Amino acid sequence: MDFLISAAHAQEGAAAGGGMIEFLIMIAIFFAIMYFLIIRPQSKRAKEHRAMVEALSKGDEIVTNGGLLAKITEVGENFVKADVADGVNVIIQRQSVAAVMPKGTMKDV
Template identity: 85%
Template sequence: MDFLISAAHAQEGGAAGGGMIEFLIMIVIFFAIMYFLIIRPQSKRAKEHRSMVEALSKGDEIVTNGGVAGKITEVSDDFIKVDIADGVNVAVQKQSVASVMPKGTLKDL
């Protein structure tokens, strides 16, 4: 039956493959890819959002993360009051503002 299955003979191992330097280069390249594809764009978006939140003022038309659109009537340190309908005001955290819309957008809705 030896003619169907080739016999496995032990062979002498060659020199140790790879090394610590190649491994470290691969780790550095992987970290660089992660930095440019994930970390850097995310920190850029966070910085833009932070500057948008700091620039909120009375009269701005906004959309919250929950999808509520309204006009800012009052601004405090952590909260803003938003007029979402005639006589309906809600208090919203500044951080929950998703975007500032151009003036006059709410009239079109």
């Protein structure tokens, strides 16, 4: 069959693929993108939440992760006691507080 098709001789070229330096640069760029888009914003949010939880005090109106709106009546080390309605008190873990609302929010509801 070799007599019907002439043999093509390819010219020897450079090795396929990039070298080790290009690979390391690509990994560094990927890590930088991951850091600025995922790691940094998440750590910033965690730091803000930690500061908010440490600053909780009596009289603050809060919203929990479950969506419960309450007013803090007592503050403990790990838990807070909150008044949901007249005569209805709940004990909430400090870390489950999602946000501190402006004063007077419970009156509007």
